[in-house]
Amino acid sequence: MDEAATAALVYRENNENGSPTFQAVMDLLADTFDLNIEPLKTFDLFEPTYRSFSYFTENRTCAANVSAIDVPLFLSGNPVKATGIQSVATRPSYRHRGLSRDLLARALAWCDKQSDLVLLHTSIPDFYLPFGFSIVQEHFFVGKPPEAVGEACAHELSWESQKDRALLRQMLLSRTPASSVASICGLSGMFILNAMGTEGLCLYHLPALQVVVAVKNKEGGTLCLLDIIGQKIPTLAQIVGALDCAPSSIEAHFSPDLLDWTGTKAPCQKKNVLMIRGEFDIDRPFMLQPTLAF
């Protein structure tokens, strides 16, 4: 990168939530992605490993940023050390000077010291190809609903209810992987931001099964299962019974291997694709929960 590009800018690395530089990074993300992090304060679920690599102007505005976090990934049932890249943004007046590429190189140098695997989700994969990332095709799973088992017991959680928020928080912090093939188990703050930001997403507490399920109803009576939060994953038949619903079909937007149900794989066509850099040893179709996209 041309030195002139950063002449009036100060480079900083930071992971102190609440510091003035942290707030300046959040302001950049609010301006770029319309991101509101207030829910993270309400739920007290800031990601402790969030680390930002940024350029600041003289008046402490964040001109460009790339962030890294630890990703609590499980592959084939085992925890895998992985890091994630997120919050990649440059203010419009500072773009096309090489700031993002510079910050990405710095962030990746840090990631490489933490783990052999880096993941990200992006709508502009071409930007990341020169850094050794490749696109991984995810699949969702579609099929007939199973015969319902058990009594109806669903309670829809409300963002307004302090009791529901406390329940959700406690369950997120003590959850187990939703799949033995591939899943993320953690990033509770991301779950809150994604769940709040996904139109039509509903959270149901199923007390008899001791889980919260994230679902979406699609046109034509299809039930989309987006995530299951609990210490033990119930079968899909139990979930359908507890929800007391009669969907025409089911879509599982994560690997359904623990649900005692099989669906047919279908390629995801999301705006944001999953990219990986490093060792990613998985030979079965899978999808990481969209509720934990970072």
Ligand SMILES: CC(C)(COP(=O)(O)OP(=O)(O)OC[C@H]1O[C@@H](n2cnc3c(N)ncnc32)[C@H](O)[C@@H]1OP(=O)(O)O)[C@@H](O)C(=O)NCCC(=O)NCCS
């Ligand atoms: C993408 C973004 C971070 C690039 O920041 P930047 O500091 O201008 O990036 P750099 O100067 O290091 O690199 C620019 C190069 O990136 C590539 N690039 C930029 N935007 C791109 C896009 N939307 N699609 C594909 N490639 C892109 C181009 O090759 C560009 O080269 P050019 O300057 O010759 O046109 C910035 O445009 C931005 O904040 N966009 C909005 C937020 C966003 O999309 N973030 C990425 C989400 S994963």
